[in-house]
Amino acid sequence: MSSLNMPQWGVWLFALGLGGAIIFLGMSIRRHHGVHRSLFSWPYSLWIAVFTVVPLFLVAFYAFTDKAGQLTLENFANFWDSNREMKQQLIAMGYDPIVMGMGERGTVNVDTLVYSLWMALMCTGICFVIGYPAALFISEREFKLGPTLIVLFIIPMWMNFLLRTVAWMTLLEDNGLINTLLQRMGLGRVRLMYNSQAVLLGMVYNYLPFMVFPVYNALSRQDYKLSEAAMDLGADKWRTFSRVTFPLSLPGIVSGITMVFMPSVTTFFIPRALGGGNTEMFGDLIERTFLTADNWNVGSALSLIMMLLILLSMGLLRKVDPEGEGGSLL
Amino acid sequence: MIKFLKRFYLVIVLLFLYLPIAVLIIQSFNAGVSRAKWEGFSLKWYQELLQSPTIMEALYVTFTIAIIASIASTILGTLAAIGIHAMSRRPQAAMMTMTNIPMTMPDIVTGISLMLLFIFTRVERGYFTMLLAHITFDTPYVILSVLPKLREMNRHSYEAALDLGATPGYALRRVILPSVRPGIITGALLAFTLSLDDFTISYFTTSPLVQNLSTLIYSETRKGVKPTMNALSALMFVALLILLLAVNYRSTKTSEAK
16 A cells, blocks of 8 residues: 555644644633533544544545546446456556456445345344334333343344354264254255355344344233223234324334344344355455455445445434334443 | 133243243253263362363453443543533433433444444554443443432432532532432443453454453354353352442342332
């Protein structure tokens, strides 16, 4: 990497920011006749500026520049057509890429993105189908074990996700436990790992608690008198559920979907561990572009695209649940 | 009958969640190397674990970073929460947005952006950079556990202390801090667990020479999982379980006290 030297304007910008901060601080102290309590957040503001804002600007900087530091949109073009760089090299060397059979658009990046979105959607759907009934049954008032059970649902979430995935590897491997059992029972071995289903299984396993918990929260906070009232007014069980309980749990569903979908899109490691080579997802693609291909500019462009995607889906989900009532893990 | 079916469903889901963990823990006591065959009970993987210098070093890195990062982020986050709480509406909203950004950002982007920062500023990646990264992602969680406690507090008690002649520093120590203490402790424990558990951000902000447990497990899985990893998983699971029970016990106690 040749262009890593901080440019002159960077130094000036830094000095300007520091000076501005000191002046602002001085003015604030003067106005409040002493140290106002809001100044306590200054160390944190500074920390955020250095470790959150500047790094994000760096990602944007690399995404919009080429290796020489010139402004360009080339990286996004490379995202769209992964063969672009190679084609340009061929042209520079005097070959015609179309004659060489390289004329087509390389779709690896876009395909990976679509595949990741599809997998994340599937994972969210499955988590909802499995998780909602579970949350519903746990939250029932007459079920005394409920509060204990929900803790049992949360515990695996806190276990290192690498270890959880490794655990599935030991079960699914060709010589793993399930295959050994199958063989003992006289059935042949089955290839369980190295396909999309195994990746999906690993994802659902990892993210299921993220669906159960917020839905449980929303359901157990509900005023039980409402559904009792519905029953008293003559609604049957199904009608009470579909007209009262379910609509009132929507905020929980929204935050459950958020908490499953967001990390699913960016899933990292699980596809490689359980899926073998041909199930790469977007998180792995970013990592590979940065660390293996050593192409920071395209890697940054990919990261930016992913962030945009996340912000977009966050915005969409916010619209459904503007107050964030579903609550988060905290 | 319906009640039985519901219970049965819950048991199945819980089995799905716990079976892999249980298998992992049982395997850690298996004398043989093979994962599919039981060759008798033994503690030899645990012994090997304790004698492995790489694992011990990773353990040291993980725990010291978790401790230092949780202390630093608790101080930083508590001060920030008090400051944010005292702000007027607009700067408060701005600060909360800034706090939410790292929490909504995918881990991989956080990790990569920090990696770019360290390379750009020519700080060699290793223990120190990993520590900085951990403080960065821990602090928002501390803020979010302290702020609700500040909002619950009687807003006049601080002013009353000042009216009665307390200096702002004294009032802070004697009025504000004691009433938000549960939030601070929950935040600190949360920061500690998150830091203990983190893989993605650590992976991008450290060098291959300085590994915590997660990055070590990652590089081991590439070579094939060794039985010592099972023993390690079992130990970490138990450690996390104890920590989580402590957090949970605390939060139920504080919510009962309300």
